[in-house]
Amino acid sequence: MEKGKISALQMALLLYPTIIATAILSMPSLTAQSAGRNMWVSPIFASFAGYLAVFLAVSLHNRYQGKTIIQISEAVSGKIVGKMMGFVILYFYLDLTGTIARSYSEFIVTSFLLKTPQIVIISSMVLLCGFCIYGGVEVMARTGQLLFPVFVLPIIFSSLFLAPDFQFQNILPILEDGWIPAIKGAISPTGWFAEFFIIGFLLPYLSDMKKGMKYGLFTVSGVMLSLVIVNLIVLFILGDATSNKIYPLMNVGRYASLGGFFENMEAVIMAVWIAGAFVKISVFYYVTALGTAQWLNLSDYRPLVWPLGILIVQFSFWGMPSTMEIARYDFQTFPYYSTFIQLLLPMLLLAIAFVLKRRKKKDKNAS
Numbered sequence: 001m002e003k004g005k006i007s008a009l010q011m012a013l014l015l016y017p018t019i020i021a022t023a024i025l026s027m028p029s030l031t032a033q034s035a036g037r038n039m040w041v042s043p044i045f046a047s048f049a050g051y052l053a054v055f056l057a058v059s060l061h062n063r064y065q066g067k068t069i070i071q072i073s074e075a076v077s078g079k080i081v082g083k084m085m086g087f088v089i090l091y092f093y094l095d096l097t098g099t100i101a102r103s104y105s106e107f108i109v110t111s112f113l114l115k116t117p118q119i120v121i122i123s124s125m126v127l128l129c130g131f132c133i134y135g136g137v138e139v140m141a142r143t144g145q146l147l148f149p150v151f152v153l154p155i156i157f158s159s160l161f162l163a164p165d166f167q168f169q170n171i172l173p174i175l176e177d178g179w180i181p182a183i184k185g186a187i188s189p190t191g192w193f194a195e196f197f198i199i200g201f202l203l204p205y206l207s208d209m210k211k212g213m214k215y216g217l218f219t220v221s222g223v224m225l226s227l228v229i230v231n232l233i234v235l236f237i238l239g240d241a242t243s244n245k246i247y248p249l250m251n252v253g254r255y256a257s258l259g260g261f262f263e264n265m266e267a268v269i270m271a272v273w274i275a276g277a278f279v280k281i282s283v284f285y286y287v288t289a290l291g292t293a294q295w296l297n298l299s300d301y302r303p304l305v306w307p308l309g310i311l312i313v314q315f316s317f318w319g320m321p322s323t324m325e326i327a328r329y330d331f332q333t334f335p336y337y338s339t340f341i342q343l344l345l346p347m348l349l350l351a352i353a354f355v356l357k358r359r360k361k362k363d364k365n366a367s
Contacts, residue, residue, distance in 0.1 A: 098315025
């Protein structure tokens with residue numbers, strides 16, 4: 001079905017923008033609503049969900065090498081129950097891909113292209129991502145590798161430009177109300193870190209499979225550190241006003257200035273967002289197409305790319321009527337929805353697989 005191979009490093013460079021792309025814009029506001037000035041601590045707690053997701057994905061793959069979670073669910077729990085679990089997982093990824101596409105269009109329309117219909121923005125991005133994943137996992141990995149510097153370097157330079165405006169006293173007092181606010185603030189980013197479970201769809205195609213766990217954990221650490229830095233930058237500039245902003249990083253970008261020449265870095269943030277959204281939608285689009293083909297026992301996922309693209313466009317409009325609804329979904333629903341599908345279900349499958357292995361071993365010793 002998929003004959004391409006990628007390295008563990010390519011997987012890491014693909015996962016980093018996939019996870020962080022949608023988080024850097026809205027996560028500072030979501031964490032600030034619960035954690036306040038301790039918003040920078042919340043990604044540290046939330047990262048445990050990422051470490052757990054990587055551990056679960058790698059552990060399941062080690063027991064059923066060469067299989068994705070869709071195939072593993074059927075191998076562990078039987079054909080009927082496995083198909084049902086696979087359908088739930090695939091619906092989640094289809095719905096999530098539509099939500100990501102809608103979030104992308106909402107940001108572009110509300111911030112820049114005010115009169116452009118959202119259907120044009122969403123359809124053009126889904127079409128572009130469709131061409132990318134049609135080439136296979138190697139094309140997608142090389143695209144992510146190419147765009148990685150485009151995504152990372154502007155964030156670094158923007159931070160340097162913003163340094164003169166930092167108000168370091170905004171971080172004080174640290175943990176004034178204890179650890180509870182910071183832990184509450186970690187609930188929202190937990191949903192993003194749980195997305196690391198998609199590594200389970202990439203592990204079968206690694207050329208150096210033994211490095212999958214190491215590079216997966218490195219990527220979780222990189223995302224966690226990046227989000228801590230982004231939250232600190234926003235906190236140093238906006239302070240207590242962070243929780244009132246929909247896209248705090250966009251507001252912060254307006255403060256950037258260097259020698260009166262580099263100013264108003266909103267265009268840079270938009271470029272970073274577009275590059276990150278392209279990689280993220282491509283990866284989740286690919287996971288949905290590949291998983292659906294495996295669920296239907298097809299020999300190739302490519303015939304499903306364009307029909308699923310149409311569904312993704314439809315899902316982007318069905319679930320999220322407005323920007324405020326997306327923010328409410330990210331804060332109230334997505335963390336629990338994501339955790340259930342990408343952490344609890346795999347944990348259940350791993351427990352069943354462990355019990356079955358022990359039972360087979362016991363029966364073998366008895367015989």
